[in-house]
Amino acid sequence: MKKITKTLTLLALSLCLMLSLIGCGGAPADGAVDEKLTVGVVQLIDNGAFEDMREGFIARLQELGYTEDKCEIYYKNAQGDAANLNAICQEMVDKDVDLIAAIATPAAQAAVNLQSDIPVVFISVSNPTGAGIITDMAHPDKNATGTSNAIPVSEMFKLADRLTPGCQTYGLLYTTGEINAVTTINDAKAYMDANGIKYVEKVVSNSSEVQQAAQSLVGSVDAIFCPNDSVVQAAMPQIAQIAREAKIPVYGSSAVMVNSGAFATISISDTEIGAISADMADQILKGTPVSEVPAKVVDVFTTVINQNTADAIGASLSDDVKANAVLVEDSAQ
Numbered sequence: 001m002k003k004i005t006k007t008l009t010l011l012a013l014s015l016c017l018m019l020s021l022i023g024c025g026g027a028p029a030d031g032a033v034d035e036k037l038t039v040g041v042v043q044l045i046d047n048g049a050f051e052d053m054r055e056g057f058i059a060r061l062q063e064l065g066y067t068e069d070k071c072e073i074y075y076k077n078a079q080g081d082a083a084n085l086n087a088i089c090q091e092m093v094d095k096d097v098d099l100i101a102a103i104a105t106p107a108a109q110a111a112v113n114l115q116s117d118i119p120v121v122f123i124s125v126s127n128p129t130g131a132g133i134i135t136d137m138a139h140p141d142k143n144a145t146g147t148s149n150a151i152p153v154s155e156m157f158k159l160a161d162r163l164t165p166g167c168q169t170y171g172l173l174y175t176t177g178e179i180n181a182v183t184t185i186n187d188a189k190a191y192m193d194a195n196g197i198k199y200v201e202k203v204v205s206n207s208s209e210v211q212q213a214a215q216s217l218v219g220s221v222d223a224i225f226c227p228n229d230s231v232v233q234a235a236m237p238q239i240a241q242i243a244r245e246a247k248i249p250v251y252g253s254s255a256v257m258v259n260s261g262a263f264a265t266i267s268i269s270d271t272e273i274g275a276i277s278a279d280m281a282d283q284i285l286k287g288t289p290v291s292e293v294p295a296k297v298v299d300v301f302t303t304v305i306n307q308n309t310a311d312a313i314g315a316s317l318s319d320d321v322k323a324n325a326v327l328v329e330d331s332a333q
Contacts, residue, residue, distance in 0.1 A: 040092035043103035045080040048256035056274025085110035105180045122146030123277040126180035137295040153187040169198040171217035171224040184227035210235035218246045228253040236260035244312040263309045
């Protein structure tokens with residue numbers, strides 16, 4: 001009887017040991033990451049907005065437990081050449097990354113067009129459905145979801161009317177190569193048509209054309225509006241210099257544009273939109289199907305005004321405006 005009892009005890013101990021070993025290989029407590037993952041991050045070009053988005057995305061991932069020892073960030077930059085995006089995204093597929101984070105519209109389109117099994121989280125795409133990235137924001141398809149930074153065009157022009165009243169003609173400076181820019185410009189034109197505001201369009205295809213286009217607007221417009229356009233954004237210091245000398249306000253679509261010399265904007269925090277995108281990536285990496293992670297329109301806006309530009313163009317800022325805006329300075333004078 002003692003032998004039987006001893007044998008049963010040993011079997012019970014063995015079973016407990018086996019169960020504990022199995023438990024060690026299960027899902028980590030509190031959702032922690034227990035194996036090294038690889039997240040690909042791709043962007044079209046170097047600019048301040050994209051850098052802030054990427055940094056916000058990575059910083060939030062690290063806060064969520066995706067530290068360097070648990071998650072490799074495989075970062076690639078197309079250096080302004082859209083043709084490179086396809087090759088970069090294919091490289092990430094070949095590397096079999098666990099997720100692709102695509103910053104802005106061109107990168108997101110390239111990642112989704114590969115139709116791979118790798119989930120895509122797009123960051124800061126103004127019009128995800130119009131760009132063909134997904135067809136439904138609430139129930140995203142094409143193995144992609146992410147964040148949208150749709151520009152509040154009507155609020156932008158209301159801000160312009162408060163800061164520089166009396167502007168009757170706007171110059172619209174943008175490239176047709178980015179659907180996000182075209183979407184914002186179409187919204188702007190619809191608003192101006194409805195409110196009896198005139199506009200002059202100047203379309204560029206690359207950054208080398210921006211300075212001449214901006215110069216050609218001097219004398220024919222009262223203000224300039226630039227959409228969320230990576231080509232125009234990269235050339236904002238040159239645009240700002242021309243506009244300051246002509247005392248023309250430039251209204252941009254991001255805080256980075258204002259930091260680079262544009263007069264003012266109503267913008268979303270680029271760091272915050274990166275962080276929100278990382279929260280979505282976390283859900284997917286932990287097993288939530290992409291189709292169950294709705295795409296989000298980030299709508300927390302801040303008024304940003306460049307004090308240097310205000311001084312240069314002679315714009316007076318009331319105490320009320322200053323109290324409700326972020327004032328920045330730059331060296332583009």
